[in-house]
Amino acid sequence: MDDLPPYTAVVLAGGRAARLGGQAKPQLEVGGRTMLAAVLDAVADAERRVVVGPPQPAPPNVVLVREQPPGGGPVAALRAGLAEVGTDVVAVLAGDLPFLTRSLIADLRTRLTGDGVLVVDDTGRDQLLLGVWRTTAVRSAVADVRGPTSLRKVFAPLAVRRLRPQVPPGNPPPWLDCDTPADLQRARAVAAARPSPGPPRFRAPRDRA
Known part of the structure; x- marks a missing residue:
C-alpha cells in the first residue's frame, strides 16, 4: 500500500439517534468498543483523521470539528470536515459502521478512479x-450548496466508480449500520x-468550531 497517495479520513459522527434512546449513536458499543472507535481503527493509516460532530471521546490525535450550524446535516458536516483535509484523497465515512475494516478502505483506495x-x-x-474521493471533486460539489440538501444530490454529478465487496458467509457486511434497536441488537449478537478487539479508552477532546 506504500505506493498509494496519502489520504485523510473524514468521519461524520453528529446527531442523536431518536430510535436508540436519543444517545450519540457513534458512542454506542458493539463488540466491546464504540462504533466510532471501530471506524477510526479502520483508517488508522490515514495521514489525518477528522471527526465531525459534537464533543465526544476520541483519540488525542483525532481532530474534532463541528458543522455550522450544529445539526445542519451531512452536507454541512462534510464541508466542515473538508476544511481540515490537506491531502488529495479523502475517505468519507459514517461514524456508525462497527464492521468496517482496514482491508476495505485499502480496496477503495486502490480502485479510486475518476x-x-x-x-x-x-x-x-x-x-x-x-467511499474514497478526490478531495477537489468533493470540495467543488459542496462549495455552493445552501440549505438542507441530500448527499445523494450533491454527489450525483460526480464520476463515481462502485465496489461490491465480497462478504464471506457468516460475516457481517461492512456497510451494516445501526439505525434502530433491532439493528443494534443484531450487530451486538454478531459481534x-x-x-473482541477490546475497548479503547478515549478522552473527550475539545470542540473546534
Whole structure:
C-alpha cells in the first residue's frame, strides 16, 4: 500500500439517534468498543483523521470539528470536515459502521478512479458514507450548496466508480449500520460471536468550531 497517495479520513459522527434512546449513536458499543472507535481503527493509516460532530471521546490525535450550524446535516458536516483535509484523497465515512475494516478502505483506495469510488451494498444501494474521493471533486460539489440538501444530490454529478465487496458467509457486511434497536441488537449478537478487539479508552477532546 506504500505506493498509494496519502489520504485523510473524514468521519461524520453528529446527531442523536431518536430510535436508540436519543444517545450519540457513534458512542454506542458493539463488540466491546464504540462504533466510532471501530471506524477510526479502520483508517488508522490515514495521514489525518477528522471527526465531525459534537464533543465526544476520541483519540488525542483525532481532530474534532463541528458543522455550522450544529445539526445542519451531512452536507454541512462534510464541508466542515473538508476544511481540515490537506491531502488529495479523502475517505468519507459514517461514524456508525462497527464492521468496517482496514482491508476495505485499502480496496477503495486502490480502485479510486475518476472523482471517487464508493461501496454498493447487497441490495444495489450506494453507500454514500462509505467511499474514497478526490478531495477537489468533493470540495467543488459542496462549495455552493445552501440549505438542507441530500448527499445523494450533491454527489450525483460526480464520476463515481462502485465496489461490491465480497462478504464471506457468516460475516457481517461492512456497510451494516445501526439505525434502530433491532439493528443494534443484531450487530451486538454478531459481534459477540467474534473475537473482541477490546475497548479503547478515549478522552473527550475539545470542540473546534
